[in-house]
Amino acid sequence: MLVSEQKPLEEILRSLEGEGRVFLLGCRGCAEACQTGGEKEVLAMKETLEGAGKEIAGWAALDFLCQKGLVKTGLYPFEDQIVSADSILTMCCGIGVQVTSSVVGKVTHPACNTISLGGSRGEWWGSERCLECGDCLLDLTGGICPLTACTKSLINGPCGGARDGRCEFEPEVRECGWQLIYERLKKLDRLHKLREISLPKDFARMQPPKDLRGTAFWSLGQRQEERTGDETLGTL
Amino acid sequence: MKLSELFNDGKFVITTEAGPPKGVDVERMLEDVELLRERVDAFNVTDQQSSVMRLGSLAVSALLKRRGIEPVFQVTCRDRNRIALQSDLLSAYVLGIENVLCLTGDYVSLGDHLGAKPVFDLDSVSLLLTASRLQEGYDLAGREIAGSPTFCLGAVVNPGANPLEPQIIKMEKKIEAGARFFQTQAVYEPERFAAFMKQVEGFGVPVMVGIILLKSAGMARFMNRNVAGIHVPDHLIVEMEEAKDRAEMSVEIAGRLIREMKGLCQGVHIMALGWEKYVPTVLDAAGL
Numbered sequence: 001m002l003v004s005e006q007k008p009l010e011e012i013l014r015s016l017e018g019e020g021r022v023f024l025l026g027c028r029g030c031a032e033a034c035q036t037g038g039e040k041e042v043l044a045m046k047e048t049l050e051g052a053g054k055e056i057a058g059w060a061a062l063d064f065l066c067q068k069g070l071v072k073t074g075l076y077p078f079e080d081q082i083v084s085a086d087s088i089l090t091m092c093c094g095i096g097v098q099v100t101s102s103v104v105g106k107v108t109h110p111a112c113n114t115i116s117l118g119g120s121r122g123e124w125w126g127s128e129r130c131l132e133c134g135d136c137l138l139d140l141t142g143g144i145c146p147l148t149a150c151t152k153s154l155i156n157g158p159c160g161g162a163r164d165g166r167c168e169f170e171p172e173v174r175e176c177g178w179q180l181i182y183e184r185l186k187k188l189d190r191l192h193k194l195r196e197i198s199l200p201k202d203f204a205r206m207q208p209p210k211d212l213r214g215t216a217f218w219s220l221g222q223r224q225e226e227r228t229g230d231e232t233l234g235t236l
Numbered sequence: 237m238k239l240s241e242l243f244n245d246g247k248f249v250i251t252t253e254a255g256p257p258k259g260v261d262v263e264r265m266l267e268d269v270e271l272l273r274e275r276v277d278a279f280n281v282t283d284q285q286s287s288v289m290r291l292g293s294l295a296v297s298a299l300l301k302r303r304g305i306e307p308v309f310q311v312t313c314r315d316r317n318r319i320a321l322q323s324d325l326l327s328a329y330v331l332g333i334e335n336v337l338c339l340t341g342d343y344v345s346l347g348d349h350l351g352a353k354p355v356f357d358l359d360s361v362s363l364l365l366t367a368s369r370l371q372e373g374y375d376l377a378g379r380e381i382a383g384s385p386t387f388c389l390g391a392v393v394n395p396g397a398n399p400l401e402p403q404i405i406k407m408e409k410k411i412e413a414g415a416r417f418f419q420t421q422a423v424y425e426p427e428r429f430a431a432f433m434k435q436v437e438g439f440g441v442p443v444m445v446g447i448i449l450l451k452s453a454g455m456a457r458f459m460n461r462n463v464a465g466i467h468v469p470d471h472l473i474v475e476m477e478e479a480k481d482r483a484e485m486s487v488e489i490a491g492r493l494i495r496e497m498k499g500l501c502q503g504v505h506i507m508a509l510g511w512e513k514y515v516p517t518v519l520d521a522a523g524l
């Protein structure tokens with residue numbers, strides 16, 4: 001389970017600047033449960049964006065955007081709409097945005113921030129990782145997470161240690177994340193994104209929000225446990 | 237004295253390195269420094285170079301300053317978070333240190349404390365930005381500070397990086413964040429360096445070309461295999477291999493490289509890696 005919250009509309013509109021036609025993509029997995037990217041939220045976003053003068057090329061809400069295979073097959077019927085769009089706005093966790101960006105050769109914007117659960121992954125395991133940083137940067141990095149793809153979690157470009165596209169740490173197994181980001185941005189004609197200085201991250205946002213504990217998002221058995229001290233799974 | 241004053245006077249600036257020892261015995265390092273103090277403008281004091289734990293660059297920079305020698309205080313983001321980095325910058329200023337080189341830092345895996353927690357709270361760009369912020373009288377959290385430091389901030393760039401474009405974009409970000417001079421990774425190919433300088437000439441920031449003294453053909457091959465952005469061409473390796481006196485050949489090559497590149501840039505940064513005693517002859521050979 002990954003918990004997400006929608007970014008402020010202002011920020012979403014800023015990321016869509018200069019893009020008239022947008023394809024909306026929601027997720028019927030965690031994002032639906034979080035009410036950030038289910039069908040209902042996608043339709044609400046459609047209305048909001050249309051109100052802001054955007055044309056919606058189409059929309060879909062698929063099962064598990066964290067699963068590449070499902071995303072590929074799920075988006076197949078929408079191919080024409082996607083091709084006609086300038087970009088995709090993906091309404092889910094950082095994993096789903098990364099998967100979409102890697103599957104579809106289109107600029108993909110995150111509509112949500114992924115909230116820290118103190119360490120948790122997507123429901124289906126791919127190579128995409130999200131550190132639940134609470135302030136998603138994927139818009140600047142071509143849909144590849146710099147916090148997880150770069151060994152040093154650098155957010156302003158490559159260090160001097162990359163060699164032939166490999167990281168200075170464990171080059172046998174690690175690609176340089178910033179090489180991947182550079183190539184992706186170049187392919188998407190978005191290299192100017194690399195020129196924006198990213199301010200130091202707010203690590204306070206990487207702590208799980210206080211009011212999340214004791215809810216079903218934190219642990220299904222949490223309330224029961226707290227009440228009874230019983231380790232067995234409680235009901236929602 | 238700030239390096240920027242020298243650049244402004246149109247001087248070709250010469251720096252080299254002082255490597256703090258692993259321990260507290262600073263005699264040898266200071267001897268090396270004394271040997272060169274009349275020939276160079278400043279000494280970069282390395283910060284736990286290659287992630288190996290040593291005496292700190294702040295302490296050694298202050299030691300040099302006390303002796304009337306100009307340090308360039310190197311600061312990496314590997315070992316300190318934003319609180320410690322800002323504090324060390326303030327400490328440096330009250331100790332009279334005026335030149336600061338801001339680096340990301342190597343990963344901990346290169347060093348001798350493999351289990352250390354890599355920090356990287358800031359990166360080279362945001363470290364420069366932070367130092368600039370302090371100069372304006374504010375800390376990173378936006379709070380006013382009592383009295384502000386002034387520094388000459390420097391950064392590094394690797395002209396041999398492949399691809400070069402992200403390096404150059406990052407260089408521009410560093411300038412925007414406050415870098416006022418650059419030192420480069422070691423360069424052995426003047427033509428490639430000339431092409432690089434052509435690309436960055438519009439930036440208006442002085443660049444000091446990096447030179448590492450070659451100690452042997454084996455060392456050259458090792459760097460070619462293992463160090464990012466360093467390429468020693470075959471003809472130099474052959475020259476080192478066939479040399480009767482390796483030190484003499486090393487000096488000859490370094491002097492020649494500097495002569496060929498000094499017209500292209502604003503200074504040179506010589507990394508002697510233990511061969512400090514040959515630096516004066518390198519400078520003689522380079523006509524500096």
Ligand code: SF4
Pocket residue numbers: 094095113114129130131132133134135136137138145146147148
């Ligand atoms: S930037 Fe990375 S860690 Fe932060 S929310 Fe986006 S994908 Fe997750």
Ligand code: SF4
Pocket residue numbers: 149150151152153154157158159160161162163166167168169175176177178179
């Ligand atoms: S080599 Fe690339 S992935 Fe590795 S730390 Fe440097 S920028 Fe990050």
